[in-house]
Amino acid sequence: MFAFVLSRLLQAVPVMLVVALISFAMFAYVGDPVSIMLGQDFTEAQRDALVRDLGLDQPFFVQFARFVGNAIQGEFGLSYRLSRPVAELIAERAPATLELASCAAAIALFVGVPMGVFTGLYRQSWLSRFFLTFSLIGVSLPTFLIGILLILIFSVWLGWLPSFGRGDTVQIGSWSTGFLTGSGLKALVLPAITLGLFQLTLIMRLVRAEMLEVLRTDYIKFARARGLADRSVNFGHALKNTLVPVITIAGLQFGSIIAFAIVTETVFQWPGMGLLFIQSVGAADIPVMAAYLLLIALVFVTINLVVDLLYYAVDPRLRADRGASARGT
Amino acid sequence: MTAAPPLLEVRNLRVEFPSRRGTLVALHDVSFSIAPGEILGVVGESGAGKSMTGAAIIRLLEPPGRIAGGQILLEGRRIDNLSQDEMRRIRGRRIGAIFQDPLTTLNPLYTVGRQLTETMQTHLDLSGSEARARAIGWLEMVGIPAAAQRIDSYPHEFSGGMRQRVVIALALCAEPRLVVADEPTTALDVSIQAQVIALLKRLAREKNTSMMLVTHDMGVIAETADRVAVMYAGRVVEIGPVREVVKHPHHPYSIGLMNSIPPLDHRVERLAQIDGAMPRLNAVPPGCPYNPRCPKVFDRCIVERPDLLDAGSTRAACWLYDPAEPPHV
Known part of the structure; x- marks a missing residue:
């Protein structure tokens, strides 16, 4: 290992x-x-x-x-535009982006996976058809349009949620969090949905396709022939077997969520790294752009490593090649 | 045959597949019974309906297939009209199942021990440690060496023959009265086949478990079964004690089938074969479904379909054995 x-x-x-x-x-x-x-x-x-x-x-x-x-050493020089150390600028903005990205990823996973399982199990039900139609919208509408539509409905017409910014934040050490204030949480809702919607529909469609595949296999039929409870067959035997491809995509998507939060952050004027990057591009602020590029690469490399480690946790067959020698007996 | 009431009785079973171009009838009027402790072999060409009969008994027909008529009785009680949940409690507990390909029947992500204990704990009131002790016992019983160590292995760490032994343990571990074994040796090496069949036969005798053994291997049938049913185009065409059906078959199809087994004691120039092919489901001729291929066909066969008739030592669905019919040569 x-x-x-x-x-x-x-x-x-x-x-x-x-x-x-x-x-x-x-x-x-x-x-x-x-x-x-x-x-x-x-x-x-x-x-x-x-x-x-x-x-x-x-x-x-x-x-x-x-x-x-x-x-x-985390030393990227001074920003041309703001004349402050780049590392400091990024450290200031990172919490906003990371909180937004984790909320979006959580929405995508915790809504997308159950919806995928449901549509895989009950293919014929009208709710499944509705989910699939809805997912087509999620996949095909561009993020900025979804953001603008949400702002129009929930901020302009209904006035329930703020249309921009992060609300009040609380400083914990060097980390500024919006999780602890009411306005911070409210401000998070629309951007998180906007950012997570595409991933949600992607994960749902992926889980559905994988479930349909797995439900046809002999081992699922055999699990039913042994009289195991439906819940155990569907959510244990079947869902677990869909996880390897789902982890791959979900991992890469989490990277994309962080990297491409740019659009959502711009629409919602969210004070994160994406917005910083866009402003830096406008000012040809190369030290910031270079640092951002490196940081995103680091995020992807880390996520890939985590994904590989998760494969090992999920699928014993991948442990097989070293299993023989590691087992010892 | 024994006078004991049958363990399983199938009466006029009819299975249909609704399709866009009308309903296909996959099983017609299939009737047979299995006595306690008896092994019934079911033979026939691919597509004759052998496996489908087994799937209908455990109610795991591939959708849209459905039981459209007839009755299935287990220990005198109808089970074809039970709810899905009641049927689930019968699967595994009262009727076990063994599938064809051990490489695909076991869930690759769970250890064999977990699959065994899960099955036992679903059906029997056992604590975790009791279930584990029994699981080790079952692995020993099916001949897995060093069972206590192997219980935590994953399916991919076993060979094909060993995996089929695990499948057998899984089918029997909740002590069902009947096992439906669908081609249990077809996917195995010839040298392993005999071992697995001997194991199945021994366990069935020891546990007094009845078995429906679906296969196209006449050797397996001759060695294992007490009685044999020959199926053709979704019908039982002959049924009787195994010695009689193998040595003195009555139905022309059974005769053709037995003649096509190559003899071991002398060389033949050309292997015997039955000309033509079994009709597709949507093109079954009127009258006896075997009439286009039958060497003894006569007028009545083309218009009227025979039921199982007394043919001396066996029962055969052939007008040759109608006492009202003048002798044909």
Whole structure:
């Protein structure tokens, strides 16, 4: 097990290096930091001094190695736009995005999986047909449109929920949470639904398809032939066998939720990393963009590792290759 | 035959598959009985309705198949009209089932021990540790070496033959009075087949369990069954003691079937075969369904369908054995 985790971590290193290279390349090829920093009036000597100070006269690989070294220490330099350390900016914004993303993922899982099981078991019922139609809407409508529609209905017409922002937050250490205030929770509802809806319908359709597949298998028929209770057959034997593909997709989707919260955060003016990124793109704030890119890559790499570990927990056949030797007896 | 009341009695069973182009009748007027402790072999070509008869008895017909007529009685009580939940309590507890392919019959994500204890605890009032002790006992009984260690193994850690032994233990562990074994050896290596059949036969004798043994392997039938039913196109065409049906079959189809078993004691130039193929469900001819292939067909066979008639040592659905019929040559 330890060897497996270690080998996966080693595999992640080149991935992260490639992403770091792309991030780094932005500095070199998108805009010219020196002219941005110097402003309008400067002498050639000032320019050369700054280039030397920034180490831009060094060979490419030396510069890249320094960038990676700093990144590992969480050092991404100053934001051009806000003149504050990038790491600080991101740390400030991360709680908002992570809370939004986890709520969206929770909605997607805890509503999507039961709906998928239901539509798989009762294919003919009118409720299943309704869910399927509804899921088509969820899959095909773009996120920003769903967000705007929700704002129109629940904020403008009904006035139940706020249309933007995060409400009041409570600071716990360096983490600002919206979970502890009424307005924080209310503000979370619409963006979380908007962000989770697509994933919800995707997970529902996936679980349904997998359930239909699994329910046809001999071992389910045999479980019924042994007189096991329906609940145990459907939710134990059948659902557990659908989990491997569902975990894969749900894991990747959680990554996407974090990475592509950008649209939802923009629609709801949610003060998270996505909004920060969009604002940074507008201002060509390369240090922030580079750091965000690296962070998202790290999120995906971590999620992939967790997904692989979950496979092992769910499916004993994957443990088989090492099982023979590990068993010992 | 014994005078004891039958354990299982099937009377005029009719199974239909409604389809867009009319109703297909898969089983016609199937009647037979199984005495306590008796092994009834059921033989016939693929598609003759052997497996479907077994599935109808445990009420696990593939939808949209349904029992459209007739009765099934277990120990004198009708079970074909029970509710799904009552039927669930009969499956496993009163009627066990063994399926064809042991590689797909066991749930890959649960240990064999868990599958055994789950089955026993569903039907019998057992504590966890009692169930586990019994599970080990069953694994020993079906010949799994080192059962106490193997109980926590997953199905993929067993060979095909061993898995079929586990399936047998699962079918018998709640001590049913009847076991429906659907081609229990077809998917196994020939060398393993004999072992598994011997095991089934021994356990059935020891536990005084009756068995309906569905197979197309005449060797298995001759070795194992007390009586045998020959099925053709959804009907029982001959039924009688195994020695008689194998050595002196009466129905022309049974005769053809027995002749097509290659002899071991001398070489033949050409294996005997029955010309033609069994009719599809939607193209069963009027009269006797075997009439297009029957070497002894005469006028009456083409218009009128025979029921099972006394043919001396067996009963055969053939007009040749109607006492009112003049002798045909």
